Amino acid sequence: MKLRIESFKAYDIRGRIPDQINSDICYRIGNALGAFLSANTVVIGRDMRLTSEEFADAVIKGLIDAGVEVLDIGLCGTEMVYFATSHLNADGGIMVTASHNPADYNGLKLVRENARPISADTGLKDIRALAEAGDRRQADGGKRTKIEVFDDYIEHMLGYVSLRKLKPLKLVVNAGNGCGGIASDGLEGSLPFELVKVHNEPDGTFPNGIPNPMLEENQAVTSRAVVEHGADMGIAWDGDFDRCFLFDENGTFNEGYYIVGLLAEAFLAKIPGSKIVYDPRMIWNTLDIIEAMGGEAVQSKSGHSFIKEKMREVDAAYGGEMSAHHYFRDFSYSDSGMIPWLLVAELISVSGKSFSELVGERMAMYPASGEINRQVADANVTIKALYDHFSPSAISVDDIDGYGFEFSEWRFNIRVSNTEPVVRLNVESRGDAALMRAKTAEVLAIMEA
Numbered sequence: 001m002k003l004r005i006e007s008f009k010a011y012d013i014r015g016r017i018p019d020q021i022n023s024d025i026c027y028r029i030g031n032a033l034g035a036f037l038s039a040n041t042v043v044i045g046r047d048m049r050l051t052s053e054e055f056a057d058a059v060i061k062g063l064i065d066a067g068v069e070v071l072d073i074g075l076c077g078t079e080m081v082y083f084a085t086s087h088l089n090a091d092g093g094i095m096v097t098a099s100h101n102p103a104d105y106n107g108l109k110l111v112r113e114n115a116r117p118i119s120a121d122t123g124l125k126d127i128r129a130l131a132e133a134g135d136r137r138q139a140d141g142g143k144r145t146k147i148e149v150f151d152d153y154i155e156h157m158l159g160y161v162s163l164r165k166l167k168p169l170k171l172v173v174n175a176g177n178g179c180g181g182i183a184s185d186g187l188e189g190s191l192p193f194e195l196v197k198v199h200n201e202p203d204g205t206f207p208n209g210i211p212n213p214m215l216e217e218n219q220a221v222t223s224r225a226v227v228e229h230g231a232d233m234g235i236a237w238d239g240d241f242d243r244c245f246l247f248d249e250n251g252t253f254n255e256g257y258y259i260v261g262l263l264a265e266a267f268l269a270k271i272p273g274s275k276i277v278y279d280p281r282m283i284w285n286t287l288d289i290i291e292a293m294g295g296e297a298v299q300s301k302s303g304h305s306f307i308k309e310k311m312r313e314v315d316a317a318y319g320g321e322m323s324a325h326h327y328f329r330d331f332s333y334s335d336s337g338m339i340p341w342l343l344v345a346e347l348i349s350v351s352g353k354s355f356s357e358l359v360g361e362r363m364a365m366y367p368a369s370g371e372i373n374r375q376v377a378d379a380n381v382t383i384k385a386l387y388d389h390f391s392p393s394a395i396s397v398d399d400i401d402g403y404g405f406e407f408s409e410w411r412f413n414i415r416v417s418n419t420e421p422v423v424r425l426n427v428e429s430r431g432d433a434a435l436m437r438a439k440t441a442e443v444l445a446i447m448e449a
Helices: 023-037 052-065 078-087 120-133 150-158 180-188 216-229 256-270 284-292 304-314 339-351 355-365 379-393 433-448
Strands: 013-016 041-046 069-075 092-096 105-112 143-146 170-174 194-198 233-237 244-247 275-278 296-299 318-320 326-328 372-374 396-398 403-406 410-416 423-429
Touching: 023 041, 023 052, 023 092, 023 105, 023 120, 041 052, 041 078, 052 069, 052 092, 052 105, 052 143, 069 078, 078 092, 078 105, 078 150, 105 120, 150 180, 150 339, 170 180, 170 216, 180 194, 194 216, 216 233, 216 244, 233 339, 244 339, 256 275, 256 284, 256 318, 256 326, 256 339, 256 355, 275 284, 275 304, 284 296, 284 355, 304 318, 304 326, 326 339, 339 355, 372 433, 379 396, 379 403, 379 410, 379 423, 379 433, 410 433, 423 433
Parallel strands: 041 069, 041 092, 069 143, 170 194, 170 233, 275 296, 275 318
Antiparallel strands: 013 105, 092 105, 233 244, 318 326, 372 423, 396 403, 403 410, 410 423
């Protein structure tokens, strides 16, 4: 039966239960993916949401009917599906998750062989058309195999740091009752760290709120715990832990922008001369570090499929977005929420500096507004108004992703979100926080007019 499925987005599938996503839709998508990939094997994992097991079962049935052997790794994070897809040489992978979305949402993240992303431009539209048509594909040979990759995943994670260089740091880890605690618990026994665990148990009822560390009320919990326990760093994850958010020893939340610079530094110290991919929203701090460390900076459009594609194209060791997505060549160019904090903990251990010392100087050198989101009546009209106002006096204007306007002492990027009905603004300056704040206010005034 023909059906319109509204949950397909630019990079994944997410929607409200049950009208936008339900077991029938999940069955259709599983069946369609099996046909689209002509797959023999597909990995599937799921998060802790109350509907995730039901939806995973429906996806699995759709895949089995299409003749696919389903490799079921159970409760996990998205990066564990990426890892398993590559590690097991599977033809594809599916993670059942809605990450940080509200409790009445769920969704699917899809990859093909070697954990390559499937986005709107590389197959999601075709899979949607197959799923909506509802022509069930039947083939022999399909079955469900439960498989264990956790120990191999943990061993891989530990390979990103030198264990002998790590100091006995105290770290607050806040899984937000998502799945991050599964991975940090697995890492704990091999690390010299004391982990102070907050909301560690996976719980799809979300007794402490949705696992979204971007919300200020959620940040406060981690911040207080860092101060209360005298920790060296705080770490918080979203529900499927493909992003991590870091807090210094004072409990201060650190913008993802400066973490990109830290991780670029970490990789260039390990692999001199590497290529580093970065997104165009805020760039000066990242470029300064890459140049000083002798690396090669490569710019990419924002969004995981674009970053991963560019990294593969240029063979980059690391790619980072200020949205707290961090990508690693040796992790199938995929994003991980575990590798970043391990690398930062190693930097703290080796440098002898506190986290705030590592980032404080960079924040003073390149003050930034952080991403400011605004709903506007017409995004094209808003962006044209900004272009008309600022382009005549700009040193340069780039259009790799929205518009980036550069002046001698400040710059800003304005773009329409790929995933939400908002316009996103980022402003930075060269060592002048007052100028950054003034220019942010000036740009916002034009937007709101």
